[in-house]
Amino acid sequence: MSSVEQALAGPSVSRRLRRAPWHGRLHGSERAWALAFLVPYAAVFLAFVVYPVAYGLWMARDPSLYGELIANPLYARTVVNTALYVGLGVNVMMFLALLLSGFFMRRRWWIKALLPVFILPWALPAIPAFVSFHWMLIGEEGLINSLLALLGVQGPLWFHDRQLAVASNVVAYMWKWMPFWTLTFLAGRTAIPQEIYEAADVDGAGGFRRFADVVLPLLGNLYLVCTLLCTLWTIGDFTTVALVSEGAPAYSSDVLATLGFHYSFEAAQPSLGVAAVLSALPVLIPITILLMRALETREVQL
Amino acid sequence: MGTLTSGPIRRPRGRLRRVFVEAASVALVAVLLLWSLTPVYNMLLIALDPDEGDIEFEGIIWPPDPSLHSFHTVFTQGYWLVADFWRQLGNSFFIAVVTMVLTVVIGSLASFALSRMRMRHGWWLVNAPLLTYAVPASFLVIPFSRLMVTYGLTNSLWAIVVANVTFATPYAILILRQYATLIPIELDEAARVDGASPVQILRRVYLPLMAPALAAVGTFALLLAWNEYLYQYVLLSSTRNMTVAVAIAQFFNTDEAPWNYMMATAIIYAMPPIVIFYALRRFMAAGLTRGALKG
Numbered sequence: 001m002s003s004v005e006q007a008l009a010g011p012s013v014s015r016r017l018r019r020a021p022w023h024g025r026l027h028g029s030e031r032a033w034a035l036a037f038l039v040p041y042a043a044v045f046l047a048f049v050v051y052p053v054a055y056g057l058w059m060a061r062d063p064s065l066y067g068e069l070i071a072n073p074l075y076a077r078t079v080v081n082t083a084l085y086v087g088l089g090v091n092v093m094m095f096l097a098l099l100l101s102g103f104f105m106r107r108r109w110w111i112k113a114l115l116p117v118f119i120l121p122w123a124l125p126a127i128p129a130f131v132s133f134h135w136m137l138i139g140e141e142g143l144i145n146s147l148l149a150l151l152g153v154q155g156p157l158w159f160h161d162r163q164l165a166v167a168s169n170v171v172a173y174m175w176k177w178m179p180f181w182t183l184t185f186l187a188g189r190t191a192i193p194q195e196i197y198e199a200a201d202v203d204g205a206g207g208f209r210r211f212a213d214v215v216l217p218l219l220g221n222l223y224l225v226c227t228l229l230c231t232l233w234t235i236g237d238f239t240t241v242a243l244v245s246e247g248a249p250a251y252s253s254d255v256l257a258t259l260g261f262h263y264s265f266e267a268a269q270p271s272l273g274v275a276a277v278l279s280a281l282p283v284l285i286p287i288t289i290l291l292m293r294a295l296e297t298r299e300v301q302l
Numbered sequence: 303m304g305t306l307t308s309g310p311i312r313r314p315r316g317r318l319r320r321v322f323v324e325a326a327s328v329a330l331v332a333v334l335l336l337w338s339l340t341p342v343y344n345m346l347l348i349a350l351d352p353d354e355g356d357i358e359f360e361g362i363i364w365p366p367d368p369s370l371h372s373f374h375t376v377f378t379q380g381y382w383l384v385a386d387f388w389r390q391l392g393n394s395f396f397i398a399v400v401t402m403v404l405t406v407v408i409g410s411l412a413s414f415a416l417s418r419m420r421m422r423h424g425w426w427l428v429n430a431p432l433l434t435y436a437v438p439a440s441f442l443v444i445p446f447s448r449l450m451v452t453y454g455l456t457n458s459l460w461a462i463v464v465a466n467v468t469f470a471t472p473y474a475i476l477i478l479r480q481y482a483t484l485i486p487i488e489l490d491e492a493a494r495v496d497g498a499s500p501v502q503i504l505r506r507v508y509l510p511l512m513a514p515a516l517a518a519v520g521t522f523a524l525l526l527a528w529n530e531y532l533y534q535y536v537l538l539s540s541t542r543n544m545t546v547a548v549a550i551a552q553f554f555n556t557d558e559a560p561w562n563y564m565m566a567t568a569i570i571y572a573m574p575p576i577v578i579f580y581a582l583r584r585f586m587a588a589g590l591t592r593g594a595l596k597g
Contacts, residue, residue, distance in 0.1 A: 030419065033500040037415035038427065040408045041471060048468040049434050055445040103330065114331050116580065118338050123579035126529040127547045128568030132341045135348060135561065143344045146363050175341065236438020238532045257440040264444045265536070277441035288436040292429050
């Protein structure tokens, strides 16, 4: 068990923390120090978050840009793709990760031995991984279709069909990031005191009841926080789609991030590109607020 | 656990059930192995091909004539697309290491101020980092590249570093603040009563006790930098300033691309983070879960 995990399962000292951080208000030199500690981050935040966002909003300020976007069927299709990509990619992945984290709790040496192999996709850098996915699926005789041919099945042309291409992107994304979330849930589960499981066992709770009555209530907020964070990250994901399907066939499997890229750097319409990605703000901002609330709930109840 | 509760009467059914559960576990392990390793195997399959790679169209699942020729070519920079390989690998290392150091330094300073010292307007300061995620990194690349012209950082590795730091620090602050709740505030107070200044408390109390979380955050930043592709692709234009990630993508822009060299480059590029990752694995991933059970 790692030190972090031990700390997770650790004593109740933390309860007292919220009540009395640094008694009273800060004075004089202490206040100056607190500000000094925050200056580096504040500088980064202002120079590289606030300024670019403001600049982006300024670039995309012309309402006619949005009219142009909506009039373009490519944009509507991209929005649908993004919704599919995020909706499936995040929710299926999180649910599988939650179940798998339970599987990895089992005390069998061969399950423990599987864990380092299972997290390999996360350790592997995104570029090699997704390039490999691309070659595995491309053409008539990539590895997957070659394997299917062994079974006597003629594999489809994965990137010649929009739905298959979107599905390929989702699977590649899940392959890369599922280990990360599985480990996060695994750490959450190891922090559940063993006595609770034992009590459930004595009460005769089976696998399903244990999951529904013990694991879900205890991991519920963690699951929510992770899902929201993952949603934000997935909406902004560029690398997967750019390298796996490359938007094929004919930009029809693009998501907003890659569409914005095409507009800006290939069609030389940067304002339109910025408008395309910023049109996701009405979705992104509520999710961010939910995330803040979810994190706060946790702190208040510490 | 289970053996204690299943009484003697229920044993036959229990055993059957257990056999079934074991069999299902073995099957799941097999599926997960296949799932995790197939893309990795595919990389080796292409990289080990001695010909300048039309292997992917031959419909084979085993390299007919495996050879390390392509790795040799990459290591000796023996082909024009990999002519600057070592320099590009150095660039990747520079970006990753500087990103890691800056993220840990900025993140630990900010998290110390936010979690250990009572600030006015604390709520805003605490939540501002999260606002960064309201606009994903890939959405900001266009204004960002314009700004880099203003800041005089075009075609500079530092442009990539600041981009990475910008998007790694919010997560770092989140994790560090949560981990900091494990350290009793009484320690700070005791040090304070003894006349320690905030800097001394930071150095002597906070940082040593935060070491595991700092390692986790550092590894996170390192992997983020190594995974990042879009900013490097957009902001670095000259071959000598490119990183390996961009160099790999360059293969797609030529007609005669030898895919075995590309895959060999990709595999070599994948090795450093894998080594670091497995070395620091016990520190990873636990960050977010801190305090989660109280919610």
